[in-house]
Amino acid sequence: MRRNNYYQIHQFEPAINLLVCISDISFTDNVANFHLKQSKTDPFRKGIAIQLHKINSHICPYRVLKRYLEIRKTFVSSYQNTDPLFVSIGNLAMEREFFITKIRHVLELCGYDPKNFSGHSFRIGAGTATGQANIEDHMIKTLGRWSSDCYVRYIRNQPTSIKHAQQQIAESIYH
Numbered sequence: 001m002r003r004n005n006y007y008q009i010h011q012f013e014p015a016i017n018l019l020v021c022i023s024d025i026s027f028t029d030n031v032a033n034f035h036l037k038q039s040k041t042d043p044f045r046k047g048i049a050i051q052l053h054k055i056n057s058h059i060c061p062y063r064v065l066k067r068y069l070e071i072r073k074t075f076v077s078s079y080q081n082t083d084p085l086f087v088s089i090g091n092l093a094m095e096r097e098f099f100i101t102k103i104r105h106v107l108e109l110c111g112y113d114p115k116n117f118s119g120h121s122f123r124i125g126a127g128t129a130t131g132q133a134n135i136e137d138h139m140i141k142t143l144g145r146w147s148s149d150c151y152v153r154y155i156r157n158q159p160t161s162i163k164h165a166q167q168q169i170a171e172s173i174y175h
Helices: 003-009 061-075 096-109 121-132 137-144 149-154 159-173
Strands: 025-027 031-036 048-053
Touching: 025 061, 031 061, 048 061, 121 137
Parallel strands: none
Antiparallel strands: 025 031, 031 048
């Protein structure tokens, strides 16, 4: 049986499915805590806690998640804490393929070539953004849940960044 049809035929089981359930999220005044049951960066399958802090920015992950849950409650007649956090059409657990297909469609509408993007693009984008923001290496590893320095492969440097680095090196030699 193909994985795509699994949730359509079988009921979502929050205790065994790897997807995040609504009950896997808790909010305090300033932090939303996710509990991932397991991930590829959790070799002993103990679960991983991810924190989304309330930040003073229009791109605030805490506020976005809180708002998403509020909106979702208004569109679903039987909202339960054991439901999957992210759902697709028909309130089914959202699958990776569905998500990637929809993201690619939105990117195409925005004028980007969807063939240049995959699920891994999020890790590449996060690695690149943290590198451009001059986030310290140990914090990049923490945010991306990397146990090695493999995150360096994901950082894409713009030509202007390379030029700036070369300029800094040249200036440091002659001072």
